[in-house]
Amino acid sequence: MNNLLAPLQSLTKGNWFKLICGASFQHLPTVRSLTIAYTLAGADCIDVSADPAVIAAVQEALQVAKSLTSDAQERGFNYKGNLPFLMVSLNDGEDPHFRKAEFDQTQCPQTCPRPCEKICPAQAIIFNRTKDNFSGVESQKCYGCGRCLPICPYDIIYTKSYISTPTAIAPLVISTGVDALEIHTKVGRLAEFQQLWQVISPWAAQLKLLAISCPDGEGLIEYLQSIYNLISPQSQQIIWQTDGRPMSGDIGDGTTLATVKLGQKVLAANLPGYVQLAGGTNRYTVAKLKAMGLLNSADQAGTNRHYIAGVAYGSYARVLISPIIEQLETKEVNPNNLKANIHLEEEPELLWQAVELAHSLVSQIKSQQER
Ligand code: SF4
Ligand code: SF4
Structure with a gap:
């Protein structure tokens, strides 16, 4: 061995x-x-x-x-x-591991309490992001779990599947x-x-x-x-x-x-x-x-x-590590920070x-x- x-x-x-x-x-x-x-x-x-x-x-x-x-x-x-x-x-x-959620946020009624945002375990659903005012599913973060689909009261969230090449x-x-x-x-x-x-x-x-x-x-x-x-x-x-x-x-x-x-x-x-x-x-x-x-x-x-x-x-x-990742991201958007990305190893306490x-x-x- x-x-x-x-x-x-x-x-x-x-x-x-x-x-x-x-x-x-x-x-x-x-x-x-x-x-x-x-x-x-x-x-x-x-x-x-x-x-x-x-x-x-x-x-x-x-x-x-x-x-x-x-x-x-x-x-x-x-x-x-x-x-x-x-x-x-x-x-x-076709496999749920290989899909991404999408929706057109212009179709979201103003009054919707946005349950989609709360249920997403990857924080992939964002509304009015500070740096670029983005609203919708941040594709890179979505891992296709599907939890946002049934929770939308207006049924406007869908998924796109893909097969790797x-x-x-x-x-x-x-x-x-x-x-x-x-x-x-x-x-x-x-x-x-x-x-x-x-x-x-x-x-x-x-x-x-x-x-x-x-x-x-x-x-x-x-x-x-x-x-x-x-x-x-x-x-x-x-x-x-x-x-x-x-x-x-x-x-x-x-x-x-x-x-x-x-x-x-x-x-x-x-x-x-x-x-x-x-x-x-x-x-x-x-x-x-x-x-x-x-x-x-x-x-x-x-x-x-x-x-x-x-x-x-x-x-x-x-999800276990997500509080640390969120703290790292908060440091990145801090106006006093001059770097676009802070690496985890640069913050020993968080690391x-x-x-x-x-x-x-x-x-x-x-x-x-x-x-
Ligand atoms: S499919 Fe899952 S990871 Fe993707 S946006 Fe919906 S809840 Fe978030
Ligand atoms: S739950 Fe549906 S309608 Fe409401 S904000 Fe989310 S995507 Fe828009």
């Missing part, structure tokens, strides 16, 4: 932590800050949109985090300077040093998956990891088995990501149950590779997994027992508060670490 890269070791140990920045989340300053905070807190993987600008922002942030290794250690964090895997998400068909992404895998790919699919889309795989497979051997993300559906296990038969000639490690209740982890405690149950179902199918939860994960996920005996606890290590290899956190992880918050989540799965 010692020859494995640190993130792969985490998978084998069963304490893998993935941060999901969002397959359609493209707000570069936020992606940068999240990457720094969660890397210093010990994350194994940063999963981002297949957008060259986002990939570049994450790569820069990873180097910033690495340069802060000794500062982190001085503050008692266990970060050893390892770089988490950089994972990029693609989809083989794998032919454009494949060369990126080579040229930018992306470590891992995640393919979002659904039961019944084998032909579409195959089409996408044909484009990716020439480059696949250069990846360290391949993740297949799929929600539950009738015939799920047979579908995943067919996918495995398609991709198995490749040598990289495989993660089966069980997308329980997509993009909902910050809504409430109970959202985690769907993904825990789905993880249990996929685990029982004994597919080659690792099983990792996502979709509805939050601060209760690890406790639930432990209670159900689904983690590789120290007393069960070495017994060849099947266990959940890790957990990916999306909206819950982002280490963010790392502490991120660590409170990462440490749940890495409980055997001291800090």
Whole structure:
């Protein structure tokens, strides 16, 4: 195990932590800050949109985090300077992870109390922004959760879906040093998956990891088995990501149950590779997994027992850090500030508060670490 890269070791140990920045989340300053905070807190993987600008922002942030290794250690964090895997998400068909909300704000009645603004977990809905008077959905921040759609009393919010273009992404895998790919699919889309795989497979051997993300559906296990038969000639490690209740982890405690149950179902199918939860994960996920005996606890290590290899956190992880991001943004719009963008590492107090918050989540799965 010692020859494995640190993130792969985490998978084998069963304490893998993935941060999901969002397959359609493209707000570069936020992606940068999240990457720094969660890397210093010990994350194994940063999963981002297949957008060259986002990939570049994450790569820069990873180097910033690495340069802060000794500062982190001085503050008692266990970060050893390892770089988490950089994972990029693609989809083989229409998927809520790959959509953006839109509306024409000129259609909003003056009297509307703007419930859309309050419900958006990404603060993507803005009215009369100070610097440019913008009103509407800030596309880069919207990650397609859909919560604003039913709440609009005038039904004027809609979404636009898009499918990533794998032919454009494949060369990126080579040229930018992306470590891992995640393919979002659904039961019944084998032909579409195959089409996408044909484009990716020439480059696949250069990846360290391949993740297949799929929600539950009738015939799920047979579908995943067919996918495995398609991709198995490749040598990289495989993660089966069980997308329980997509993009909902910050809504409430109970959202985690769907993904825990789905993880249990996929685990029982004994597919080659690792099983990792996502979709509805939050601060209760690890406790639930432990209670159900689904983690590789120290007393069960070495017994060849099947266990959940890790957990990916999306909206819950982002919302956890959002007070810090908001404070950073407030500093940016302060008229005394002459810089357009303030980087998180330039505000040490905020930086280490963010790392502490991120660590409170990462440490749940890495409980055997001291800090
Ligand atoms: S509520 Fe969700 S879908 Fe609507 S704007 Fe915000 S992030 Fe986008
Ligand atoms: S809820 Fe609908 S009508 Fe009201 S401000 Fe939001 S988008 Fe406009």
